[in-house]
Amino acid sequence: xxxxxxxxxxxxxxxxxxxxxxxxxxxxxxxxxxxxxxxxxxxxxxxxxxxxxxxxxxxxxxxxxxxxxxxxxxxxxxxxxxxxxxxxxxxxxxxxxxxxxxxxxxxxxxxxxxxxxxxxxxxxxxxxxxxxxxxxxxxxxxxxxxxxxxxxxxxxxxxxxxxxxxxxxxxxxxxxxxxxxxxxxxxxxxxxxxxxxxxxxxxxxxxxxxxxxxxxxxxxxxxxxxxxxxxxxxxxxxxxxxxxxxxxxxxxxxxxxxxxxxxxxxxxxxxxxxxxxxxxxxxxxxxxxxxxxxxxxxxxxxxxxxxxxxxxxxxxxxxxxxxxxxxxxxxxxxxxxxxxxxxxxxxxxxxxxxxxxxxxxxxxxxxxxxxxxxxxxxxxxxxxxxxxxxxxxxxxxxxxxxxxxxxxxxxxxxxxxxxxxxxxxxxxxxxxxxxxxxxxxxxxxxxxxxxxxxxxxxxxxxxxxxx
Ligand code: FCB
Numbered sequence: 164x165x166x167x168x169x170x171x172x173x174x175x176x177x178x179x180x181x182x183x184x185x186x187x188x189x190x191x192x193x194x195x196x197x198x199x200x201x202x203x204x205x206x207x208x209x210x211x212x213x214x215x216x217x218x219x220x221x222x223x224x225x226x227x228x229x230x231x232x233x234x235x236x237x238x239x240x241x242x243x244x245x246x247x248x249x250x251x252x253x254x255x256x257x258x259x260x261x262x263x264x265x266x267x268x269x270x271x272x273x274x275x276x277x278x279x280x281x282x283x284x285x286x287x288x289x290x291x292x293x294x295x296x297x298x299x300x301x302x303x304x305x306x307x308x309x310x311x312x313x314x315x316x317x318x319x320x321x322x323x324x325x326x327x328x329x330x331x332x333x334x335x336x337x338x339x340x341x342x343x344x345x346x347x348x349x350x351x352x353x354x355x356x357x358x359x360x361x362x363x364x365x366x367x368x369x370x371x372x373x374x375x376x377x378x379x380x381x382x383x384x385x386x387x388x389x390x391x392x393x394x395x396x397x398x399x400x401x402x403x404x405x406x407x408x409x410x411x412x413x414x415x416x417x418x419x420x421x422x423x424x425x426x427x428x429x430x431x432x433x434x435x436x437x438x439x440x441x442x443x444x445x446x447x448x449x450x451x452x453x454x455x456x457x458x459x460x461x462x463x464x465x466x467x468x469x470x471x472x473x474x475x476x477x478x479x480x481x482x483x484x485x486x487x488x489x490x491x492x493x494x495x496x497x498x499x500x501x502x503x504x505x506x507x508x509x510x511x512x513x514x515x516x517x518x519x520x521x522x523x524x525x526x527x528x529x530x531x532x533x534x535x536x537x538x539x540x541x542x543x544x545x546x547x548x549x550x551x552x553x554x555x556x557x558x559x560x561x562x563x564x565x566x567x568x569x570x571x572x573x574x575x576x577x578x579x580x581x582x583x584x585x586x587x588x589x590x591x592x593x594x595x596x597x598x599x600x601x602x603x604x605x606x607x608x609x610x611x612x613x614x615x616x617x618x619x620x621x622x623x624x625x626x627x628x629x630x
Contacts, residue, residue: 184556184618185625191570192563193626198300198578199619200262201255201600202536204307204351206238207587209268211245215282218270220309221319221360222590225367236593242585243608248290251610254601255584256297258616259623263299264535264580265290266307266351269332275313277331284339291343302476302535302580303344304406305333305390307351308360308367308590315368320356320379326386333390337397346402348476348535349390353383354408354436365591374456377449381458384439388467406476406535407436411514415486415496424485424493427452433518441526443469452492471528474577476535479515479562481508505540505596510558512565519569519576531575537562538582540589540596543613550602550613559615581619585610 186192192199206222226237244251255263271283294301306329314325329349337347350356359366362376387405394403412428414421427448434446443465450457481504485493502510515537522529539558543550559581570576586599594605600616603609612620 182618182621183553184560184615185622186560186563186567190564190567192567192579193629195626195629196577198262198533199623200260200264200300200302200578200580201258201584202264202302202580202582203244203584203587204266204304205268205271206241206307206309207583207589208242208244208251208585210238210240210243212239214245215271215286216274216280217268217283218274219312220268220270221312221315221367222309224312224315225369228369231367231369232591233593233595236588236595238588240605241588242603245286247608248286249293251585252290252293252297252299254610256299258600258612258620259627260584260619261298261300261623262302262578262580263294263584264302264304264348266304266309267336268309269306270309270311273332273335275311277328277335279335279339284336287336287340288343291340295343300345301343302346302348302533303340304348304351305329305336306349306356306386308356310367319368320361320382321375323382323385326382326389329386330389330393334393334397337394341398342400344398344401346404346474346533347394347398348404348406349387349394350383351406351535352408352478353380353387353405354432356380356383373453377453377456377458380435381460381464384436384468385464387440388464388470391470391472402473404472404474404476404530404533405440406478407433407440408478408480408536409433409437409518411479411482411511411518412485412493413482413514415484418487420487421485424487428483428485428493437522437526439465439468440472440475441469441528454491472530475530475532477519477532478536478582479518479534480506480537480539482511482514483509504554504558505542506592508539510539510561512558512561515562516565516568516572519566519574520572523572523574529574531577533577534566534579536580536582538598538600540592540598543586543597543602545602545604545611548611550611552600552613552615555600555613555615556618559619 226232357380361370361379364371410432412425414425430448438446486496488494583598585601586597586603589596602611
């Protein structure tokens with residue numbers, strides 16, 4: 164049995180007795196137009212990497228390389244969502260989630276010559292049709308890190324041509340799927356693609372060179388900027404945006420050097436992506452931090468990159484405490500005695516609020532925001548058919564409260580997608596790190612609601628019943 168939603172509706176479930184999740188009565192999260200959903204990404208859940216003409220991606224290559232992913236895990240099977248998508252949509256709908264953020268696997272839908280792969284495209288058509296039938300609002304990310312390997316073989320994001328190939332891919336998908344997508348996200352977290360993929364090699368394709376990172380970033384942002392008008396032309400009624408991960412950096416002391424270090428941390432994590440998009444320029448402090456890494460920028464690129472957006476997706480996970488490294492940069496100084504998740508990430512909801520209110524002051528043209536990812540990994544265990552993930556429940560509640568505070572402070576935030584609907588392939592950490600509100604037993608592919616899922620469903624039910 165692939166999905167078990169019975170616990171949601173079971174009034175005698177022991178889990179329904181206490182409710183540590185539901186937001187306070189005056190929270191703006193009770194507003195019915197505040198979209199509450201869940202997110203996933205193709206490579207992390209689909210599996211079926213050799214089926215129906217799908218081509219290899221950089222993550223297939225990377226995860227098959229010994230030593231790159233914990234325990235040698237790969238996305239070859241993942242959550243087998245490619246075969247179980249109907250039951251997974253029922254699971255999502257059964258929880259009452261109103262929004263679903265998914266991604267399309269580029270290597271599934273077109274070949275190296277740009278020829279469409281009908282079977283791959285039809286998979287997404289069926290999935291989106293079913294989501295529509297269930298009344299679920301869809302946010303579709305075009306690029307959640309699974310670059311076709313044939314493009315990497317020609318330089319990947321270091322090759323300017325990849326940006327134009329991305330625009331072709333956006334053109335194909337938006338012609339094929341026009342009318343069935345509510346919001347298009349061009350890229351997920353270009354910071355991770357550029358920095359982890361080309362700057363320190365922790366992610367695919369695994370290259371480590373600072374100059375590569377800034378050039379890859381430029382081509383990623385260019386790809387985004389080239390795709391936006393294409394999406395607008397092909398699918399005018401949908402929203403168009405991009406998803407950025409943001410990080411809070413705080414100073415280890417009041418010293419000017421440490422304050423500067425915290426500033427540089429946020430320049431590197433946030434302004435590197437947001438300034439080009441929202442101001443049409445790279446932050447000059449970035450090149451003080453990384454001297455000599457200025458990317459090659461052609462005339463008109465910054466205008467293309469800063470095309471107006473309908474929404475900005477924000478992914479937030481943790482804060483980093485930093486000090487000056489004694490030279491131009493910063494170094495992490497981990498705080499003792501703070502709450503952390505299975506990833507070792509510090510739980511710091513105020514960081515989300517403070518960053519959001521800060522962006523409102525920094526960017527005059529800040530678009531409406533959706534929190535497109537927020538959540539945590541824990542070492543969740545099934546016991547008597549239940550998973551008590553109390554840290555996650557508390558985490559979600561506190562971060563939703565931080566979102567509410569940012570809304571009260573005047574930031575336009577229209578929705579929140581928790582990461583993730585279900586446990587999945589957590590990139591370099593494989594299957595060990597569980598981020599889902601639904602537990603996945605990878606041996607049987609059985610899905611089991613965690614207590615967090617039950618409580619989110621309970622809240623949504625109560626909210627839905629309000630007049
Ligand atoms: C984000 C990714 C997402 C997931 C979470 C935990 O950086 O976008 O795919 O892995 O982290």
